[in-house]
Amino acid sequence: MNLRELSELLQLSQTTVSRALNGFPEVSEETRSRVRAAADMHGYRPSAAARRLATGQSGTLGLVFPRERNMLGDLIFTEFLGCCVEQASDLGYDVTLAMARGAQTEEAVYRRAVRSARVDGMILSSPLLEDPRIDLLRSLNMPFILHGRTRISSPHATLDIDNRGAFLQATRLLLDLGHRSIALINGDPAFNYAHDRELGYRDALATMGIAALPALISGNMMTERHGEDEAARMLALPSSERPTAFLCSSIAQAMGVTRAITRAGLVIGRDISLIAHDDRIADLRAESFDTPLTTTQSSIGAAGKRVVEMLIHMLRHPNEALPQEVWPVDLVVRASTGPAPTV
Amino acid sequence: MNLRELSELLQLSQTTVSRALNGFPEVSEETRSRVRAAADMHGYRPSAAARRLATGQSGTLGLVFPRERNMLGDLIFTEFLGCCVEQASDLGYDVTLAMARGAQTEEAVYRRAVRSARVDGMILSSPLLEDPRIDLLRSLNMPFILHGRTRISSPHATLDIDNRGAFLQATRLLLDLGHRSIALINGDPAFNYAHDRELGYRDALATMGIAALPALISGNMMTERHGEDEAARMLALPSSERPTAFLCSSIAQAMGVTRAITRAGLVIGRDISLIAHDDRIADLRAESFDTPLTTTQSSIGAAGKRVVEMLIHMLRHPNEALPQEVWPVDLVVRASTGPAPTV
DNA sequence: AGAAGTTTCCAAAGCGCTTTGGATGATTGG
DNA sequence: CCAATCATCCAAAGCGCTTTGGAAACTTCT
Numbered sequence: 001m002n003l004r005e006l007s008e009l010l011q012l013s014q015t016t017v018s019r020a021l022n023g024f025p026e027v028s029e030e031t032r033s034r035v036r037a038a039a040d041m042h043g044y045r046p047s048a049a050a051r052r053l054a055t056g057q058s059g060t061l062g063l064v065f066p067r068e069r070n071m072l073g074d075l076i077f078t079e080f081l082g083c084c085v086e087q088a089s090d091l092g093y094d095v096t097l098a099m100a101r102g103a104q105t106e107e108a109v110y111r112r113a114v115r116s117a118r119v120d121g122m123i124l125s126s127p128l129l130e131d132p133r134i135d136l137l138r139s140l141n142m143p144f145i146l147h148g149r150t151r152i153s154s155p156h157a158t159l160d161i162d163n164r165g166a167f168l169q170a171t172r173l174l175l176d177l178g179h180r181s182i183a184l185i186n187g188d189p190a191f192n193y194a195h196d197r198e199l200g201y202r203d204a205l206a207t208m209g210i211a212a213l214p215a216l217i218s219g220n221m222m223t224e225r226h227g228e229d230e231a232a233r234m235l236a237l238p239s240s241e242r243p244t245a246f247l248c249s250s251i252a253q254a255m256g257v258t259r260a261i262t263r264a265g266l267v268i269g270r271d272i273s274l275i276a277h278d279d280r281i282a283d284l285r286a287e288s289f290d291t292p293l294t295t296t297q298s299s300i301g302a303a304g305k306r307v308v309e310m311l312i313h314m315l316r317h318p319n320e321a322l323p324q325e326v327w328p329v330d331l332v333v334r335a336s337t338g339p340a341p342t343v
Numbered sequence: 344m345n346l347r348e349l350s351e352l353l354q355l356s357q358t359t360v361s362r363a364l365n366g367f368p369e370v371s372e373e374t375r376s377r378v379r380a381a382a383d384m385h386g387y388r389p390s391a392a393a394r395r396l397a398t399g400q401s402g403t404l405g406l407v408f409p410r411e412r413n414m415l416g417d418l419i420f421t422e423f424l425g426c427c428v429e430q431a432s433d434l435g436y437d438v439t440l441a442m443a444r445g446a447q448t449e450e451a452v453y454r455r456a457v458r459s460a461r462v463d464g465m466i467l468s469s470p471l472l473e474d475p476r477i478d479l480l481r482s483l484n485m486p487f488i489l490h491g492r493t494r495i496s497s498p499h500a501t502l503d504i505d506n507r508g509a510f511l512q513a514t515r516l517l518l519d520l521g522h523r524s525i526a527l528i529n530g531d532p533a534f535n536y537a538h539d540r541e542l543g544y545r546d547a548l549a550t551m552g553i554a555a556l557p558a559l560i561s562g563n564m565m566t567e568r569h570g571e572d573e574a575a576r577m578l579a580l581p582s583s584e585r586p587t588a589f590l591c592s593s594i595a596q597a598m599g600v601t602r603a604i605t606r607a608g609l610v611i612g613r614d615i616s617l618i619a620h621d622d623r624i625a626d627l628r629a630e631s632f633d634t635p636l637t638t639t640q641s642s643i644g645a646a647g648k649r650v651v652e653m654l655i656h657m658l659r660h661p662n663e664a665l666p667q668e669v670w671p672v673d674l675v676v677r678a679s680t681g682p683a684p685t686v
Numbered sequence: 687a688g689a690a691g692t693t694t695c696c697a698a699a700g701c702g703c704t705t706t707g708g709a710t711g712a713t714t715g716g
Numbered sequence: 717c718c719a720a721t722c723a724t725c726c727a728a729a730g731c732g733c734t735t736t737g738g739a740a741a742c743t744t745c746t
Contacts, residue, residue: 002702013726018704028724048461049395050702053731058392060439065425078421082408085442094439094461096403099429118391118437224567225598255568345732356696361734371694393732396701 001044010038021046060094061311062119064109066126076222076250076300077125079281080147083304084123091312093120107136114140121311123147127192143318145311147303148192149326157314157322159307163193166296166329167200167247170275173294173331174245175208178340179273182216183234183243185227185253189219197249197277216243227256235264244340245273251284254293267291273337277329292334298327344387353381364389403437404654405462407452409469419565419593419643420468422624423490426647427466434655436463450479457483464654466490470535486661488654490646491535492669500657500665502650506536509639509672510543510590513618516637516674517588518551521683522616524559526577526586528570528596532562540592540620559586570599578607587683588616594627597636616680620672635677641670 007017012035020027020035027035038044052058063084066077085095098113100106110133113119121143124133131150138154145157174182184201187194198219202212215237218230227248234243246261248254254276258268266272268291278286278295280302286293310323350360355378363370363378370378381387395401406427409420428438441456443449453476456462464486467476474493481497488500517525527544530537541562545555558580561573570591577586589604591597597619601611609615611634621629621638623645629636653666 003704004702014703015705015727016725019725022704026724031724043458045458047396047702049392049399049401050731051704052392053390053396053733054702054704056392056731060437065428081440082442085408085440089442089455094403096437096439097424097428099425099432112432115386115388346734347732357733358697358735359695362695365734369694374694390732393701394734396703397732397734399701 001042002047003044006035006039006042006044009042010035057315058118058120059092060096060119061088061308062096062098062113062122064098064100064106064113064122064124066100075252075281075284076279079279080125080300080304083301084308087305087308088312091308093308093312106133110136110142111140114142120315121145123307123311128190129192129195131192143311143314145307145314145323147307149196150192155322157310157324159303159310159323159325159327160193161298161303161327161329163196163329164200164203166277166298166331167197168204169200169329169331170247170294170296171201171204172207173333173337174247174273174275175204175210177245177273177337179245180210180340181213181241181243182245182247183231184212184217185230185246185248185257186217186219187222187249194219194249201247213241215241222250222252224252224256224259227253228260229256231257231260232263235260235266243272245337246275248274248276251276251278251281251286251293251295254286254289255284258289258291269335269338271341273340275337278332286332287334289336291336294334294337295332296329297332298329303327344385345390346387349378349382349385349387352385353378400658401461401463402435403439403462404431404651405439405441405456405465407441407443407449407456407465407467409443418595418624418627419622422622423468423643423647426644427651430648430651431655434651436651436655438466450475453479453485454483457485463658464488466650466654471533472535472538474535486654486657488650488657488666490650492539493535498665500653500667502646502653502666502668502670503536504641504646504670504672506539506672507543507546509620509641509674510540511546512543512672512674513590513637513639514544514547515550516676516680517590517616517618518547518553520588520616520680522588523553523683524556524584524586525588525590526559526574527555527561528573528589528591528600529560529562530565530592537562537592544590556584558584565593565595567595567599567602570596571603572599574600574603575606578603578609586615588680589618591617591619594619594621594624594629594636594638597629597632598627601632601634612678612681614684616683618680621675629675630677632679634679637677637680638675639672640675641672646670 003014003017007014010017016027017035020032021039048059088095096119098109100109124144125147127146127148127150129151134146134150134152134156135154137144147159149158149160171182186197189195189198205212216234220226231246246257248257254274257274261268261272268274275294276286278297280297280299286295346357346360350357353360359370360378363375364382391402431438439462441452443452467487468490470489470491470493472494477489477493477495477499478497480487490502492501492503514525529540532538532541548555559577563569574589589600591600597617600617604611604615611617618637619629621640623640623642629638
């Protein structure tokens with residue numbers, strides 16, 4: 001059942017049927033509902049291919065799969081991706097994946113995606129401090145939105161959370177509780193988000209005149225393993241340097257840190273305080289830890305959805321200014337933070 | 344630069360140019376190379392939308408994102424997905440993702456994907472024992488290929504590895520080494536692959552007249568955590584039931600099991616033997632364990648690529664019989680297996 | 687040399703939608 | 717009552733490719 005057949009059936013022109021279905025104003029409500037009913041009745045689905053050809057829009061968003069980029073963090077990426085796909089589908093868009101791997105440079109992948117012109121816009125995630133992709137896509141004239149920020153000043157659409165503010169707040173909470181030796185278990189500092197978090201952490205320490213000790217800062221993969229190993233190492237430091245509190249960049253890391261702390265015979269919330277950033281991933285709940293975790297929380301899924309919304313809005317309103325959003329991050333205090341133990 | 348412009352430039356018809364570029368035989372080699380050169384020169388890229396409309400093929404494969412399905416196993420899924428995308432792209436296809444989540448039943452997602460007709464074929468992964476998706480897609484007339492098998496007899500294309508044979512072999516190796524108490528740390532037995540592996544394990548035990556003890560069989564998520572916890576539990580059993588060997592369904596689980604064994608003060612390859620199934624994921628190498636792991640190995644990435652090849656072949660040759668492949672699995676003996684300790 | 691193939695190329699008809707530029711009545715204002 | 721304005725609707729022209737059904741030129745065969 002195609003448009004022509006449907007319009008013949010209704011004794012209307014294709015124009016009118018098309019407009020009725022697409023919500024144009026120049027068709028009477030009566031006709032519109034008649035058309036809608038018939039379309040439903042006969043299970044009419046407009047051909048995506050035909051529409052694409054006619055409009056020049058592909059109805060597809062592209063996303064480059066960052067396999068080399070943050071391999072083991074990808075539970076978080078997966079959540080982000082899933083929500084992007086979900087939202088895109090709700091708005092009538094498809095999401096296609098591209099892959100950067102091996103011999104192919106990431107740049108080549110982007111170039112190819114653009115040239116084949118099968119996507120209307122692209123979603124970038126996990127930006128590096130000076131991410132080359134954004135100038136690349138700008139020069140290729142491909143609309144895109146970045147999840148995260150970079151140090152690059154050329155204008156581009158972004159959605160990011162206030163990582164710096166979040167870790168500033170979290171660190172300050174620990175300082176207010178009397179902690180003076182605070183460890184940071186971070187993600188790879190090549191990524192902008194990790195860099196921002198470290199800045200927030202340092203900001204807070206600086207206001208108290210406390211030096212940030214390299215031995216208490218770790219930036220690596222966002223895995224439980226890494227959290228556990230680093231925490232164990234730090235807890236083995238001489239007591240003068242040993243941290244009384246940990247700040248983690250992910251719940252996975254916090255799980256590892258929790259184990260290290262417990263194994264050291266210490267009690268979370270009493271001997272050692274712990275705050276983690278919580279991306280709100282379904283099966284990794286900060287509140288269901290044995291000692292519920294104090295967190296800086298921000299749903300990465302919500303960000304995925306919003307990023308798609310913003311990108312589609314950009315595609316539909318190409319002349320508006322490029323949107324930029326920064327979300328504040330909530331600090332949720334639970335049982336894993338307490339006053340610093342007195343010596 | 345479109346086909347018409349290019350053909351005018353070459354003083355040829357669109358027909359000829361199109362055929363030259365698409366490798367049809369009814370165009371002379373001389374003309375063909377002239378056309379190719381001009382196309383390259385002017386950076387001509389055929390419009391995907393136009394081609395789709397003209398051919399009725401979308402040039403796109405669909406893959407449903409199994410978020411609820413095997414959440415934490417998804418390092419493996421990610422590898423599979425990545426290789427599918429890579430191969431599809433090499434063959435000129437796109438891969439679009441759909442999502443099943445929350446209110447939407449998985450069935451609704453498949454129905455919608457089919458109705459919107461934006462994909463030529465679909466890739467299914469991680470099948471359950473009696474997976475309803477395959478009869479669904481058959482009834483909807485959507486070509487698809489299944490990575491894995493099911494107990495369902497209706498004909499469909501599949502690529503699977505010989506999970507049963509692999510675990511039969513692995514278990515037999517342990518038996519030959521004198522082990523009599525062998526633990527199985529498996530994936531969720533709702534999945535067919537896990538079920539098959541357990542069958543292989545039981546087959547081997549049965550040939551030696553050994554009963555499979557429920558306490559030594561665990562089926563759950565494919566995480567390091569699960570591996571560690573289960574191994575620790577089993578190692579704490581009274582010595583009459585305590586396993587002298589472990590069989591794991593993934594390298595991640597084996598990492599956890601390794602930790603539990605080491606923590607128990609035991610030495611892998613001497614006190615306890617360990618075999619894991621290795622999906623050959625880049626950053627998770629069985630050979631770089633402290634004690635290199637004996638494995639049943641089969642690259643899941645290679646399977647992803649092959650699945651895409653097979654599906655595309657099916658699309659191009661719709662009348663051929665549905666392909667079914669079962670790959671044998673290699674047993675690679677390394678240092679983690681040794682003779683059972685004498686009491 | 688004429689008939690019968692072969693090669694090589696082409697004109698034109700779609701594929702199913704969107705969108706431009708009217709046309710047709712119905713309604714309103716002076 | 718006629719002109720001007722609206723509200724509806726339509727015919728037809730693309731969008732850029734593939735593919736059908738020939739036509740023309742060139743070989744080969746007898």
